[in-house]
Amino acid sequence: MTRRLLLSGLLLCTAGSLAAQDQYELNSEWKSLPIKEVKMDGNKLSLPATALKNWEPATVPGTVLTTMLNNKQVPDPFYGMDNKKIPDIFHTGPEYYTRWFVKDFREMPPATDGQVWLHFRGVNDGCDIYINGKKVNATTHHGAYLRQTYNITAFLAKDGHNRLAVIVYPAAFPGDPNGGQGGDGTIARNVGPQYTAGWDWIQPMRDRNTGIWDKVTIEKTGAVRILDPHIVTSVPGIRQPDGQQAPAILHVQATLQNPTANAISGKLKYQLEGKSIQQEVTLAPKGSATVVLPDLTLENPRLWWPAGYGPQHLYQLPLEFITDGKISDREEVEFGIREIQTAWNTHTRSREVLVNGQRIFIKGGNWITSDAMFRFSKERYDAEIRFHRDMNLNLIRIWGGSLTERPEFFEACDKYGLLVFQDFWMSGDCNGRWLDPQKKDDQWTRRQYPNDHNLFLESVADQVKMLRNYPSLAFWCGGNEITPPQDILAAMKDSILPKLDGARYFFDYSNSDSMSYNFIGGNGDGPYGIQTVAHFWEDRTFPFNSEVGSVGVGDLVSLQRFLPKENLVAPDFSKKFVDSIWDYHKYIGYNNSIDPYGTPKNLEDWANKAQLVNYDQYRALMEGFSAHMWDWYTGAIIWKTQNPWTALRGQMYDYYLDPNACLYGLHSGSKPLHVMYNPVEKMVMIVNNTFAYHRDLMLEINAYDMAGKQTSLGQLFVEATPGSVQKHVELKTIVDKLKSQKGIFLSLRLRNLQKEIVDDNCYWLTDANGNYSGLQEMSTVKPTVTATRKSGEVVVTVSNPTGGPLAFFNRISLLDASSKERILPVFYSDNYITVLPGEKKEIVISGEKAATKNTVVEIFGHNVNKQLVEIK
Template sequence: MKKLFLTLATLLTSALGFAQQPYELNSGWKCAPVGKVAVKGTELSNPSYSLADWQPATVPGTVLTTMLNNKQIPDPFYGINNQHIPDIYQTGRDYYTYWFVKDFKEEAQAGEQVWLQFRGINYSCDVFLNGKKLTDKPHTGMFLRKTFNITPYLKKSSPNRLAVIVYPPDPVGNPNGGQGGDGTIAKNVSHQYVAGWDWIQPIRDRNTGIWDKVLIEKTGAVQLKNPHVVTLVPGTRMPDGPQKPATIKVSTELENPTASRIEGTVQYTLEGSKVSKKVSIPAKSSLTVDLPALTLQNPKLWWPYGYGKQHLYPVTIQFVTGTRVSDEEKIQVGVREIQTEWNATTRSKQVSVNGQKIFIKGGNWIISDAMLRFSPERYDAEIRFHRDMHLNLIRIWGGAITERPEFYEACDRYGLLVMQDFWGSGDCNGRWVDPAKLEDQWTRRKYPDDHSLFLESAADQVKMIRNHASLAIWCGGNEITLPSDIMLPLRDSLLPALDGTRWFIDYSNSDDMSFNSLGGNGDGPYGIQPITQFWSFKTWPFNSEVGSVGVGDIQSLERFIPKENLVAPQYSKGKSQVDSVWQYHKYIGYDQYIDPYGKAKDTRDFGRKAQLVNYDQYRALMEGFSSHMWEWYTGTIIWKTQNPWTALRGQMYDYYLDPNACLYGLHNGSEPLHVMYNPADSMVMLANNTFQTHRDLMLVVKLYDMKGKETLITQVFSEIGPSTARPYLSVAKALAKAAKEDGVFLSLRLLNLNKEIVSDNLYWLPNEKGTYSGLQQLNTVDVQATAKQVGQGKIEVTLRNDARNPVAFFNRLSLVQSQTKQRILPTFYSDNYISVLPGEQKTVTLEYTPSSENKPLVSLEGWNVTERFIAIQ
């Protein structure tokens, strides 16, 4: 019976064909610096050559990552450790030039082809397999994938040896301060931040290494690659209800490496409809096949977060010969269409999805990890945080990379549109005079050195990510256009041929995106601002970069600042006094905005008060822009929402994935249906970032003094139309009287006809002198707190405040390990830094990935609530 089963399994496999999912070569690598290797690659790649004295290597990874994992360098993200790691500019390139070697078992059966794929190497390499050199010249370019057909070189019934020598960028750039050091790193088709920026210290090896996946794929005679799916959704759609048809267009590349012509069929099935086309591929050639268009009836559409669901169709595209599948590609298809048009009122572009205009609430993204240590889990966590901030777009900044497919998969799931920059910046590429730069503006304006490589790399990366529903906008570069012989072919030839469905912006603050009538660079400011500024000062109508502070609390700071350097910044007479380690980690000043809460007594107190400022800053930023949607603005993109290094600025969560109050200020201020207070004119407003008219909303406006006494200002039914913001009433007189001595709490709520809260917003307002004297004297309250497990990795925490108490203000919930009391990261909170009004309760949901280490606890700490730990029932 066992033999019969094996025979049937073999026959079934033969009938299905050769196609298999590629697998990674991601363990068992060894490495050595080039200076310690005396033999050539042809000898080194012979499996008989001994690697006994070689060290383990991290692949995917960089040389520095391998050195860190082998404990040869200290953690460059902690303290000033990075300062003690040799920089490649001083050591020379050979110091970080490394051999990477991997032994693996694989052989080709009759009719099979085996492919070796590199998804990213920085910066150039030569590749050897079993004594054979596969590269006739070094493969070059950080953003250029490379595939080798290794079928003829594989050994039968014995291990194969792959050897790769990786060379750093050339030049590596002098990290002499400023943005991108001396700028020469931009002579490469590579990322620029590695020479240092205003949010990071230099990466000492410039991220040299096999930084992305190495894959083995087995196919039949023909390889199917770079499929392209275009979805057309005509007309104006709504997220719910029956849909008119959409059109699906699919094409793909086919490669036949054999000496014979191959006949076969390209096919895929979507929602039960099969589309196919017979093709003939000449020997040793490639061709692109366009399949017949499919009319998809009543499609389930993909929408940005906050507007509708993110439906994704699984599609497998195959090349079949007879009854055998030679190769296949599996993709997730989101049916949607991106449109743009010029808004004559704002004088900026507005973005539409499926015919509906979307007010852009975005965040600038650098990279997930500055040393390129990527994982699907970290991507998922970071994109989920952006979803939880109620944002709908992420911009990938041009000094970094083309983000990885796993990043885009997370954006597809969570509904984040993506604006993807190509590789350039105004800082390195010559927009401004900069005495730190080695070469003049005219020379830098021509960077990179190899324009053909740039275009070849751009074409390859477009093919890699173009099928993702989340990808919405291409951008030529950060704050400057690319050289004309790059930008014009990119815009006029390459993108129309390889994509043709997305808006292309020539550079990130271009007049094509946003007419910058105020002059200047067209973005910023980047520092802390009076919150009235966000409401009353008209900035650029689609601001690609505007942002502020982002220091975490003491638990965050302790992760990367040595104890002796945990000294709170001091601000006096217009100047800040800041510890040297804080400066090394690019601290940006809170200036006079801490003192109204009382001068910080120590670092713990500073971090605590910084969270109040964080929350207020980012709530006001998004509320201020939303209050003028379609009148002043079509969107804004925060600079920036995350740090891939332990920097002390512009982040909603720290490098270790611990959120701070910035995240929850945005979570509040960006919610799709929102009630808000304009501090510039004391108007209560509603903002509706949905496609529906919301009727029968009870608007409730109340004041609470510092003892908890409630005063009703108004309670009135309201409504608001789709995608709009409007003022309702002024509370200036009531606030002037109530807040005069000690400040006051302003509670704004929207309730539906079932008396359920649909928007809840609590402001703490200063006294007439601009200080929070009442908060400083707020009585301590003893809230009732319970926590219960409601599912795998899901906890509900309820806080109850007695009616006789004042407001239980600004409570931070944390999930912690029961023994160490350290936070479990990442944990996702439905809300945080919450306040509970007298006589009320609030419930917050926590989600995390459970482990068997120990039973967690919930930590509670508030402004006037004593810290405690809550057992989970």
């Protein structure tokens, strides 16, 4: 839900002479000082005449640590072990990170009955607020997630020169960052993010993300303000993404607030698709009311679908309150028409997800937050969610030790078709599920965290109101691997969510039996870390696994961004290599999985071979789950797909938005219509994870040796029924024979009747000893590479000549022509590509930065020397 900037000149519509209302962000020219350096109270400090001599520039939105970093007072906590050089709040005490933030702004008092409002979308953890010599909030605010709104009309200076002063207090319980999950666990006494005390994928954030971490805005309205609109769409029946649609029903309501001393009558209304819906209402003085509008039946609606299943149509609903012929307030709400249901699959013993009546096989990724220091931007959110769409995923789970994600995150998920599974702020590690010697309190005590249950519930209600209109939001969840305390759980489940939402399924906790019946034992999720490729196919795990994953180290370019030069040394498992900085960045071992590719010559060679492992791991993970779709599984959520810090594990792209081979292995293995090779049964299979019936597909199976010699293993027409997995050709004898000496490449393709390739999958298989001996001896090839700029995109064509080996596993990058550094972020239609002899492939580089001038394309591969290609 977004409130658009409405200027008076744009309001000349249906209601005659209109009040000018708008909203703007206070996001620049803030100043700050630590509390110990400020020798006055907030009343004096907030007077515009008070001089601010030697005050530091501040970053708002942003944490205290962000301001200190931008002022070069601390080193970059994401580089090397510099985070250890920053004082930790547990040792310094809270005053060290308690700060004043001051902002001068221009705003005249409104005429007649106009109102001016001050909004804070997130302050961690507490604050007191002053404007023009007066305290705004009657009591100190607490709660990292709880939004704040204040009517500041009476506080504004007559000359329009105003000063806002905010003192921000850290959380009462920062916790001891002793290396445990959430440190000593006491950070969970607060209602705030737990990971900031450290986890097994991050070091502690030294200020625990204290600060005005989210947007501060000024809003101007007439006498009556619209808040918390709520749109629910009903889509009865079983739908298809295309063709004529049966009607859908729109249910709309909103709360109206009248801060004046007079009763006000008017109407709440909107227009959509040529129909006008309205409701008359009278608001008491200083009163508010929730107004339910008549339902609207939409004919032939344009539906919203998850990625891979259909388009993501979105509507704009302009909601207005009109009194005395004038618009008092207007909110434009973006929404999608869709209905999400769940059902219990008695065969798999897990929950399955339905959208618009069609069941969706969940291919998801776990998400922490975009940036560990809460440096958020709409552009970064858009890039990260686009990466998830490009992985052919359809769901993101927001892990409970972090936050309720920001509206800009959900806007990107709406745009790209990613369903969202939103945890609330609990984790079994801190909240007492397990006995843990690193925790300060016993399980019984931790089980009742946080200290303030009412604040937790108030925050839940507020965040539900903020996020409930996004079509991508699919599920609420009580917490990560644990339920909230019983009184919190009961209030959420029985009161808050039914009243304020009522349209989404609620999971008690992330791996509860209501999601996935645990017939295996353990915690109900995992495994984590490196697995054999065969494991993903033959070893059964939980039927809707909320966390399952593997490795994710980037290549040399990625490692060089945050590891000092002296630490750029390849891990050596045989020597039990442990580098303190690698360990500090939570390296998860590849063990001996790189050995079959040959002993690495250096870190660059090691990292390039790690990409082969990365690709294989994540292609196999999703292929293995898809192979057992609706039989063993209803879905899987990878732990995890991104890092908000420079960690050396679990990521498809690094913190700097540079993708690695994990992303493209997943991109391949998650394709909605996909041909794949089961390495256990030696069977070629086709998965159709769409609603369409694909007829007359030509399946082509070919093997290539290391010299590029082709052996045809079959060609036949096949069909792929909707939502199915089908076995087609068994290859055991011939594949084992062909690969026995040096391994082979196995090429699987699907073509349509126009002979166009609709899926292309190439495996590299070991020799009889489990080694990639042939890869170690491959001859170098010299493909012809061209790059052409077209309509803001770059099209790269890689042509491999006949008579030689495959051009194997080529990484393509867009570089700045002068610095030779990668342009980030950009998006590749595919990467780490293999080109067969006598063939060519086109890769499209897109995204806003793909249009950057003075760029070149870099390409290198396993047997392709690095070259730079001029863009024509």
